[in-house]
Amino acid sequence: MDIFLTYALAFALAVPLGTLIARVFSAPASRLTSRLLRLTGVDASRPMNWRQYGAALLGTNALIGVVAFLLYALQGGLPLNPDGIPNLRWDTALHTAASFITNTNQQHYSGQSGLSYLSQMLGITALQFITPAVGMAALFAVLRGLKGESNVGNYFLDVTRAIGLLIPASFVLALLLTSQGVPSTFGGATTATLLESQMVESEAVSTQIIPVGPVAAMVAIKQLGTNGGGWYGPNSSVPLENPTPLSNLFQMVGIIVFPVALVFAAGLFLRRRRFGVALIGVMSVMSAALTLGAVLSERQPNAALAGLAAVGGNLEGKEVRFGPDATALWGAITTQTSNGSVNGMLDSFNPLGGLVPQLGMFLNDVYGGIGVGLINMLVFVILTVFIAGLMVGRTPELFGRKIETREIKLASLIILLQPLLVLGFTAAALAFSTVTANSNPGFHGLSQVLYEYNSAYANNGSGFEGLGDNTPWWNVTCAVVLILARFLPILGPLAIAGYLAQKKAAPETSGTLRVDTPVFAGMLLSVMLLLQLLNFAPALVLGPVAEQLSLNTPPAVSSTGAIK
Amino acid sequence: MTTSDQTQSAETPSLPQPGPGSWLRFSLFWLVACGLAYPVVTTLTAGALFPAQANGSLITRGGQVVGSALIGQTFTGDRYFIGRPSAAGAGYDPVNASGSNLAPSNPALRERVAATSAEIAAREGVPASRIPADLVTASGGGLDPHISPAGAAVQVARIARVRGLPEERVRELIAANTQAGVLGLGQPGVNVLRLNLALDAGQ
Numbered sequence: 166m167d168i169f170l171t172y173a174l175a176f177a178l179a180v181p182l183g184t185l186i187a188r189v190f191s192a193p194a195s196r197l198t199s200r201l202l203r204l205t206g207v208d209a210s211r212p213m214n215w216r217q218y219g220a221a222l223l224g225t226n227a228l229i230g231v232v233a234f235l236l237y238a239l240q241g242g243l244p245l246n247p248d249g250i251p252n253l254r255w256d257t258a259l260h261t262a263a264s265f266i267t268n269t270n271q272q273h274y275s276g277q278s279g280l281s282y283l284s285q286m287l288g289i290t291a292l293q294f295i296t297p298a299v300g301m302a303a304l305f306a307v308l309r310g311l312k313g314e315s316n317v318g319n320y321f322l323d324v325t326r327a328i329g330l331l332i333p334a335s336f337v338l339a340l341l342l343t344s345q346g347v348p349s350t351f352g353g354a355t356t357a358t359l360l361e362s363q364m365v366e367s368e369a370v371s372t373q374i375i376p377v378g379p380v381a382a383m384v385a386i387k388q389l390g391t392n393g394g395g396w397y398g399p400n401s402s403v404p405l406e407n408p409t410p411l412s413n414l415f416q417m418v419g420i421i422v423f424p425v426a427l428v429f430a431a432g433l434f435l436r437r438r439r440f441g442v443a444l445i446g447v448m449s450v451m452s453a454a455l456t457l458g459a460v461l462s463e464r465q466p467n468a469a470l471a472g473l474a475a476v477g478g479n480l481e482g483k484e485v486r487f488g489p490d491a492t493a494l495w496g497a498i499t500t501q502t503s504n505g506s507v508n509g510m511l512d513s514f515n516p517l518g519g520l521v522p523q524l525g526m527f528l529n530d531v532y533g534g535i536g537v538g539l540i541n542m543l544v545f546v547i548l549t550v551f552i553a554g555l556m557v558g559r560t561p562e563l564f565g566r567k568i569e570t571r572e573i574k575l576a577s578l579i580i581l582l583q584p585l586l587v588l589g590f591t592a593a594a595l596a597f598s599t600v601t602a603n604s605n606p607g608f609h610g611l612s613q614v615l616y617e618y619n620s621a622y623a624n625n626g627s628g629f630e631g632l633g634d635n636t637p638w639w640n641v642t643c644a645v646v647l648i649l650a651r652f653l654p655i656l657g658p659l660a661i662a663g664y665l666a667q668k669k670a671a672p673e674t675s676g677t678l679r680v681d682t683p684v685f686a687g688m689l690l691s692v693m694l695l696l697q698l699l700n701f702a703p704a705l706v707l708g709p710v711a712e713q714l715s716l717n718t719p720p721a722v723s724s725t726g727a728i729k
Numbered sequence: 730m731t732t733s734d735q736t737q738s739a740e741t742p743s744l745p746q747p748g749p750g751s752w753l754r755f756s757l758f759w760l761v762a763c764g765l766a767y768p769v770v771t772t773l774t775a776g777a778l779f780p781a782q783a784n785g786s787l788i789t790r791g792g793q794v795v796g797s798a799l800i801g802q803t804f805t806g807d808r809y810f811i812g813r814p815s816a817a818g819a820g821y822d823p824v825n826a827s828g829s830n831l832a833p834s835n836p837a838l839r840e841r842v843a844a845t846s847a848e849i850a851a852r853e854g855v856p857a858s859r860i861p862a863d864l865v866t867a868s869g870g871g872l873d874p875h876i877s878p879a880g881a882a883v884q885v886a887r888i889a890r891v892r893g894l895p896e897e898r899v900r901e902l903i904a905a906n907t908q909a910g911v912l913g914l915g916q917p918g919v920n921v922l923r924l925n926l927a928l929d930a931g932q
Contacts, residue, residue, distance in 0.1 A: 399827055
């Protein structure tokens with residue numbers, strides 16, 4: 166039921182939302198927007214070419230990243246810090262800034278106790294709006310290039326339009342979530358008196374601190390903006406962050422609604438609805454397959470319970486109110502969309518269930534992060550056009566414009582970047598095993614390391630959270646992966662679109678390779694699966710697949726050993 | 730083709746664009762609008778519409794806050810229904826919310842489950858094969874307020890015996906404190922804190 170309702174509701178909302186988005190990005194700037202932008206010194210009616218657009222994107226992001234870094238690194242002495250939370254260490258601050266400026270929300274600082282209110286609001290919540298808006302802006306710039314407009318739009322206007330869509334949507338979702346029990350207050354934590362006092366290190370403890378705060382406002386944009394970074398450490402598995410099965414549904418729909426809507430919007434914006442539908446079809450086939458895999462896996466018992474409890478689905482790291490289905494579904498869609506929030510602990514998924522999020526992030530464009538997921542997909546469209554063109558012996562073209570060496574070189578480099586960074590750093594971390602700080606031995610230890618870099622590259626932010634990742638090694642290497650994996654796959658396609666826009670368009674004839682047919686969709690699907698998954702097959706065989714095979718005999722009760 | 734009239738030009742003449750000063754002003758504007766204005770307006774509105782939920786769904790007894798309906802507590806005594814194992818601090822500590830993060834292949838998980846399973850089997854007098862999985866597994870955040878209806882049923886005999894209540898009465902209280910998702914969403918759960926409060930109130 167969770168599965169059906171999530172997809173049904175998300176698609177029902179995505180069609181009108183996509184129409185709205187396409188209209189907003191086609192219309193001229195409203196008077197209010199123009200006036201607002203003029204205050205910051207921007208002329209909204211002045212279009213940019215792709216180089217100027219890319220420069221403005223990089224420039225503003227760099228500035229925001231520096232501001233965020235300074236906020237975290239100096240928060241101890243800044244206002245709005247009632248609990249006297251100290252500065253973040255330099256490497257943690259660097260990683261956190263890189264993580265939030267790239268729409269990733271990978272968190273290496275300790276849960277809800279690591280940041281002051283000021284850092285939380287200006288440094289986290291604000292970036293959770295700005296970064297998806299940047300992704301959406303970049304997508305429309307690329308689409309304009311593909312339409313043949315060599316002025317790809319005004320960066321500042323596009324970001325403003327996107328934030329203007331995200332704010333009201335988040336406001337509504339925040340109210341819905343509060344109705345279910347997500348806290349919304351600026352008051353401090355409440356201390357409750359326990360029914361039964363509890364012995365902690367041979368001292369009786371009779372109270373429980375219930376931390377609250379402006380949680381709902383943040384959780385709403387965390388989901389709608391494919392952000393994923395939660396208020397509480399264990400994210401949406403904490404009942405205060407996700408209290409009921411209904412709040413769980415709202416959040417799951419929130420996770421995928423914008424990514425799905427953007428694909429519809431792109432079809433309308435390009436005036437090629439069938440192309441949009443073909444892309445949605447390809448994405449949905451992959452999405453359904455991944456979700457099915459996760460659900461089937463988590464319905465299986467946890468091997469560690471064999472003979473020790475009644476046979477049932479895997480509940481380690483899962484909440485009773487959600488159960489295996491809704492948790493597996495969440496795990497699947499949160500990694501398809503680059504969101505990265507969780508409502509259960511992925512580290513304790515059955516091995517093949519834990520493989521699904523890894524696959525979702527390797528693909529990283531099954532709906533994908535806001536804007537950037539579809540951009541990734543378009544890179545594969547270009548490659549597929551090229552490969553298909555070679556197969557039938559025609560000049561490869563997309564929307565009438567020739568795809569030539571320069572474009573293919575760029576597209577190939579973008580695709581090669583992923584295995585290079587993910588596998589390269591995984592190998593480096595494993596080679597110096599003292600840096601990894603695994604919580605689990607054996608094959609699963611390898612999966613933990615691979616997952617961390619995979620999540621960083623996909624700008625996802627979920628994790629096999631047992632990893633002791635708040636160390637200079639993890640912080641610095643992940644920051645490098647985060648930044649390269651965010652900006653190169655935006656700037657590369659922007660350049661491709663810019664180059665294509667300068668080419669003369671040939672009229673489409675009966676000989677043109679059509680990109681909106683089921684045949685092309687099937688071709689696209691195979692190219693994506695071959696290119697993206699084969700790169701990672703060996704690592705996956707050594708990690709989750711080997712772990713699954715080793716579980717066929719339940720492990721003996723013995724002391725833990727570190728990964729060798 | 731809609732844009733076949735596009736001329737082929739080397740690069741469109743570029744209009745001068747605003748520089749770093751505008752980048753900074755633009756960035757600061759949105760940092761403040763999204764980081765201060767949005768959370769303040771949203772939080773105050775939500776708090777006004779749903780005051781009980783907005784403050785953490787607190788439960789009071791005799792004027793004293795005894796917990797949140799959304800957060801479990803550690804129970805060990807025979808007089809109470811017992812919740813799931815918790816990896817949050819010393820158990821059900823919201824400030825240290827956490828899952829175990831132990832993989833199914835991790836021997837440490839099997840050791841922990843074996844210990845819990847033996848404990849429950851002894852306490853409730855049931856074989857391991859009748860212990861529902863939720864009672865031996867830690868939840869995602871370590872704060873799960875629920876156990877499964879089967880997890881409550883297994884404890885009925887003990888509660889009835891210790892409290893001197895008919896088993897039927899205990900089952901009624903379980904039913905009254907079972908929460909199910911609307912529209913068949915999620916799974917039904919018995920709220921352990923509410924159930925234990927109801928037991929106390931009934932005596």
